[in-house]
Amino acid sequence: MGTSKKPGETLVLDTPRAFAPLLGPSRYKGAHGGRGSGKSWFFAGLLVEWCILNPGARVVCVREVQKSLRESVKLLIEDMIKLMGVEGQFRSLSDSIITPGGGIILFQGMADHTKESIKSLEGFDVAYVEEAQTMTKGSLEMLRPTIRKTYQDGTHAEIWFSWNPRAAEDPVNKFLRGPDPPPDSVVIESNYMDNPFFPRVLEMERQFDEQHSPERYGHIWLGHFEPAALGALWTRAALHQGRVREIPEMARIIVAVDPAISSEDGSNEHGIVAAGVGQDQRGYVLDDVTIKGGPQQWAERAVATYDRFEADAIVIEINQGGDMVRHTLKTVRPDLPIIEVRATRGKHVRAEPIAALYTMGKVSHVGTFAKLEDQLCLFTPAGYEGKGSPDRADALVWAMTELFPRMTRKDSKAMSKINPLGGRTGTSGTWMGA
Ligand SMILES: Nc1ncnc2c1ncn2[C@@H]1O[C@H](COP(=O)(O)OP(=O)(O)OP(=O)(O)O)[C@@H](O)[C@H]1O
Numbered sequence: 001m002g003t004s005k006k007p008g009e010t011l012v013l014d015t016p017r018a019f020a021p022l023l024g025p026s027r028y029k030g031a032h033g034g035r036g037s038g039k040s041w042f043f044a045g046l047l048v049e050w051c052i053l054n055p056g057a058r059v060v061c062v063r064e065v066q067k068s069l070r071e072s073v074k075l076l077i078e079d080m081i082k083l084m085g086v087e088g089q090f091r092s093l094s095d096s097i098i099t100p101g102g103g104i105i106l107f108q109g110m111a112d113h114t115k116e117s118i119k120s121l122e123g124f125d126v127a128y129v130e131e132a133q134t135m136t137k138g139s140l141e142m143l144r145p146t147i148r149k150t151y152q153d154g155t156h157a158e159i160w161f162s163w164n165p166r167a168a169e170d171p172v173n174k175f176l177r178g179p180d181p182p183p184d185s186v187v188i189e190s191n192y193m194d195n196p197f198f199p200r201v202l203e204m205e206r207q208f209d210e211q212h213s214p215e216r217y218g219h220i221w222l223g224h225f226e227p228a229a230l231g232a233l234w235t236r237a238a239l240h241q242g243r244v245r246e247i248p249e250m251a252r253i254i255v256a257v258d259p260a261i262s263s264e265d266g267s268n269e270h271g272i273v274a275a276g277v278g279q280d281q282r283g284y285v286l287d288d289v290t291i292k293g294g295p296q297q298w299a300e301r302a303v304a305t306y307d308r309f310e311a312d313a314i315v316i317e318i319n320q321g322g323d324m325v326r327h328t329l330k331t332v333r334p335d336l337p338i339i340e341v342r343a344t345r346g347k348h349v350r351a352e353p354i355a356a357l358y359t360m361g362k363v364s365h366v367g368t369f370a371k372l373e374d375q376l377c378l379f380t381p382a383g384y385e386g387k388g389s390p391d392r393a394d395a396l397v398w399a400m401t402e403l404f405p406r407m408t409r410k411d412s413k414a415m416s417k418i419n420p421l422g423g424r425t426g427t428s429g430t431w432m433g434a
C-alpha cells in the first residue's frame with residue numbers, strides 16, 4: 001500500500017499479498033476469514049491512505065451495534081495514523097477524526113439508525129463495515145443506496161466489509177459470496193497464514209484452540225462457517241435471525257435442568273437453561289448456565305438462576321434418580337416450585353417440535369449462547385452428531401416443552417395453534433410422561 005507522507009513523498013505500509021486485489025477502485029470490497037488474518041489492519045490502512053489521497057474525504061466506520069466508541073475501530077485508525085507517520089495531517093476528536101482537507105471519519109452503529117437518520121451519510125465517500133457478519137439484512141439494505149457518490153472519473157463511493165462468516169445465510173455473506181454478487185465487487189479470503197505479521201501471542205492462542213476446541217477451530221481461525229450438521233434441526237440462520245439484545249416483558253420464566261446423574265468423575269455437564277414466554281407470546285432463551293461438578297454445585301446454580309430471573313419454577317428431568325434430583329434441589333431451597341418431567345421418547349423426537357418453533361420464528365435468544373447453539377446445530381432427525389451428550393440442548397428442549405405445551409403434546413393436531421400461556425404450574429407430567 002503506498003501513501004503520501006508529504007505531497008510528493010511516498011510512505012509504504014506493507015500489505016499482505018492476499019489483500020492486493022482490494023487496492024484498486026471498486027464499489028464493493030470484502031475480506032472474509034478467521035481471526036488474526038490482518039483484515040482490520042488492512043482496511044484501517046486503506047482508509048488512512050484514502051483520506052490522504054482524497055483531501056476532504058468523508059468516511060464512516062460502521063458496525064451493526066456500537067454501544068460505545070471503544071467498540072469501534074477508532075483506536076486502531078489512530079494507531080495506524082501514527083504508524084504511517086502522518087499524525088500531522090489528522091486531528092482526533094472525542095467521537096471523530098478530522099482528515100486532511102477538512103474531511104471527517106465517523107464511527108456509528110447501524111442499529112441506531114433509522115431510514116431518515118441514515119440520510120446524513122449520503123455525502124460520504126467510504127463506508128467501512130467491521131465485523132460485518134452481524135449486520136442485518138435491513139441494515140445492509142439501508143446502507144447500500146445511502147453511499148451513492150459518483151466521481152468525475154466514473155468511479156463511485158465505496159463500501160468495504162470485513163467479516164468472519166458464521167453462516168452462508170448471513171446477509172453480508174449472501175450478498176458478496178452468494179450465487180449473484182453485485183457488479184464491481186472484489187472479495188478476498190484471508191486467514192492467519194496469509195498474514196506475514198501474525199503475532200506470536202495469537203499463534204499461541206491458535207495452537208491452544210487447535211488442541212482444545214477442535215470443533216470450533218475451523219470457524220475461529222480458518223473462517224469456516226460455524227459448525228452445523230447436515231440436515232440439522234436447528235440452523236444458524238434461524239438462531240441468528242431471531243436473536244435479540246434485551247429481555248422483553250415476560251409472562252412466565254422457568255429454569256430447566258438436565259442433571260448428569262452418572263457423573264462419577266464429575267466430568268459430565270449438567271444442562272441448566274433459563275427460558276420464558278414473553279407478553280408477546282414468543283419464547284425467549286435467557287441464559288445457559290450449564291456447569292460441571294457435583295449435585296450441590298448444579299443445584300445451587302439452578303436455584304441462583306431461578307432467583308436471578310425471578311422464575312416461576314424449576315423443571316427437572318426425573319428419568320434417572322428422580323428422588324435424588326428432587327432432594328438435592330430441596331436441600332438448597334425447601335419450598336422451591338418444581339415441575340417434574342419424564343422422557344419417554346428419544347432426544348431427537350422431543351427436539352423436533354421445539355426446532356419447529358424456531359423455524360416459525362417463535363423463539364429468540366437474548367444474546368449469544370455459543371456452546372448451546374453449537375449443540376442445537378448438531379442435532380439431526382437421526383440423532384446428535386456432536387461429541388458427548390447435548391446437555392445444554394436437552395435442558396433447552398425441556399424448558400420449551402414446558403413453556404409451549406400445546407406445541408409438544410402427543411395429540412396436538414395443528415402446529416400453528418400455539419398457546420404458550422396454556423401451561424400448567426406445579427408438579428405434573430408432560431406428554432412425555434403422562
Ligand atoms: N500491515 C501490518 N503491519 C504490521 N502488523 C500487522 C499488519 N497487519 C496485521 N498485523 C498484525 O496482525 C494482527 C492481526 O491483524 P488484524 O487485527 O487486522 O486481524 P483480523 O483479521 O482483523 O482479526 P480479528 O478477527 O482478530 O480482528 C494485528 O494485531 C497486528 O499485530
Ligand SMILES: [Mg+2]
Nearest residue numbers: 036039040041
Ligand atoms: Mg479485526
